[in-house]
Amino acid sequence: MIKEINFKLNGKETILEIHPLKRLLDVLREDCGLTGVKEGCGEGECGACSVLIDGILANACLYPMGKIQGKEVVTIEGLVGTDRYAILKESFEQAGAVQCGFCSPGMIMAAESLLRRNPHPLEQQIREAISGNLCRCTGYNMILDAVQMAAKRGDGIW
Amino acid sequence: MVAAYRPKNLKDALEAIIYTEYIVLAGGTDLMVKKKQGAGLLPAFDKPVLFIADLEELKQINEKEGYLTIGAACSFSSLIDNPLIPALYKQVFLQIASPAVRNIATIGGNICNSSPAGDSLPLLYALDASIIIENSCRRIEIPIADFITGPGRNMLTSSELVTAIKLPVLHFDYVVYKKVSARKSTALSKVSFVAMAKLKDSRLEDVRIAFGSVAPTIVRSRDVEEAIIYNSSNGSLDKTEIISYYTTLIKPIDDQRSTAFYRRQVCKRLLVDFLGNWLC
Numbered sequence: 001m002i003k004e005i006n007f008k009l010n011g012k013e014t015i016l017e018i019h020p021l022k023r024l025l026d027v028l029r030e031d032c033g034l035t036g037v038k039e040g041c042g043e044g045e046c047g048a049c050s051v052l053i054d055g056i057l058a059n060a061c062l063y064p065m066g067k068i069q070g071k072e073v074v075t076i077e078g079l080v081g082t083d084r085y086a087i088l089k090e091s092f093e094q095a096g097a098v099q100c101g102f103c104s105p106g107m108i109m110a111a112e113s114l115l116r117r118n119p120h121p122l123e124q125q126i127r128e129a130i131s132g133n134l135c136r137c138t139g140y141n142m143i144l145d146a147v148q149m150a151a152k153r154g155d156g157i158w
Numbered sequence: 159m160v161a162a163y164r165p166k167n168l169k170d171a172l173e174a175i176i177y178t179e180y181i182v183l184a185g186g187t188d189l190m191v192k193k194k195q196g197a198g199l200l201p202a203f204d205k206p207v208l209f210i211a212d213l214e215e216l217k218q219i220n221e222k223e224g225y226l227t228i229g230a231a232c233s234f235s236s237l238i239d240n241p242l243i244p245a246l247y248k249q250v251f252l253q254i255a256s257p258a259v260r261n262i263a264t265i266g267g268n269i270c271n272s273s274p275a276g277d278s279l280p281l282l283y284a285l286d287a288s289i290i291i292e293n294s295c296r297r298i299e300i301p302i303a304d305f306i307t308g309p310g311r312n313m314l315t316s317s318e319l320v321t322a323i324k325l326p327v328l329h330f331d332y333v334v335y336k337k338v339s340a341r342k343s344t345a346l347s348k349v350s351f352v353a354m355a356k357l358k359d360s361r362l363e364d365v366r367i368a369f370g371s372v373a374p375t376i377v378r379s380r381d382v383e384e385a386i387i388y389n390s391s392n393g394s395l396d397k398t399e400i401i402s403y404y405t406t407l408i409k410p411i412d413d414q415r416s417t418a419f420y421r422r423q424v425c426k427r428l429l430v431d432f433l434g435n436w437l438c
Contacts, residue, residue: 001160002323003162017199019161020161020162020164020207021161021162021200021201021203021207022200022211023201025192026199028199030198039197042191042193042194042196042197042257043191043194044190044255044256044258044344045256045344046188047256047258050258056235057257057258057261058258058261058262059187059258059259059262060186061190061194062185062191062259062262063186063190063205063262064162064183064186064189064190064201064209065210066162066164066207066209067209067212069164109363110257110258113257115266119376126369127256129257131257131342131343131344132255132256132257132258132343132344133171133261143361143365148309
């Protein structure tokens with residue numbers, strides 16, 4: 001069964017003829033070519049497929065397309081070009097928070113989601129905010145440093 | 159076959175389920191994992207899916223005469239952010255999964271999933287929550303302990319929806335909530351434990367104790383709680399006896415997350431700690 005689904009993707013009105021049970025993750029990667037959204041576990045445990053849905057952090061692997069009707073989806077590609085992304089990218093690079101890079105898009109989405117709600121987070125709040133994102137390279141401390149650095153440098157823009 | 163349906167409102171949803179047997183999907187954080195086939199493949203739902211996450215009627219939170227009525231499709235994050243929800247309840251919801259999952263997962267879904275490890279369930283049992291069930295012509299209210307009948311089983315039929323959860327707003331002086339799991343975030347519990355005590359003029363007025371993940375459903379006994387209250391008021395509380403009562407009530411199993419032995423030990427120690435430190 002194919003249905004027409006209307007939603008906003010990275011700022012653009014989008015209409016897709018798609019199966020309503022297809023995962024948002026697969027639609028983003030396969031139908032929209034947005035491969036910054038990664039599939040790690042496919043079970044909502046690793047956070048590599050994190051996106052913002054109506055501004056709220058969510059795992060794209062847990063979202064069937066039927067639930068996306070009328071919503072706004074922002075992926076890491078949608079952040080590129082914003083001042084906030086520039087600061088996050090620079091901070092992640094300088095803190096050594098990117099090694100293999102697989103978790104980075106999800107980590108940046110989680111950081112963006114945190115900073116929108118709380119532009120001056122405490123260390124514990126950063127830990128909590130990225131607690132749904134697995135990283136097997138950095139040991140998390142450098143990611144923590146990166147988010148702290150971004151909060152300081154981006155003071156006033158979130 | 160219709161693969162999925164997005165009802166316009168609650169009435170539409172309740173009418174749709176009269177004629178077609180649907181799998182009701184709210185947050186989908188359990189269902190999408192259970193039905194997952196792999197990257198690029200459609201999840202294998204064997205019945206059509208009814209999307210209820212966006213039904214406004216199921217997203218309301220109200221307080222009236224000391225009772226909260228929480229719409230079944232409220233996400234755990236929306237409960238955590240809502241000023242009507244007591245801090246004690248939020249403390250439990252904050253330990254569920256991860257921020258992104260809490261943003262999607264609903265309280266109604268956690269109840270209908272009826273897992274022995276459902277993270278919100280020990281609290282809901284301890285508070286005597288009731289479940290509001292509707293079909294197209296009636297609305298009934300059932301205590302949660304009656305609603306959940308076994309692991310993954312409950313009394314909901316295919317022509318009914320859980321529309322809300324009714325919870326009393328209660329104050330307790332001592333609250334212990336412990337979720338024992340392999341890691342802090344995104345983990346299923348090996349054991350979960352909620353214990354709450356209320357004092358009046360330094361005498362025990364009420365106590366609630368519930369265990370999760372150690373039996374086919376949540377373990378709670380009002381009889382034992384009343385015995386604790388009664389015996390503590392006349393100074394004859396026999397803690398060893400209380401512990402042995404609970405030991406017979408919990409029936410843990412060995413599974414991939416833990417062992418029955420470990421679970422028994424942890425339950426016992428949590429109980430000893432609560433009875434010793436908070437109820438002396």
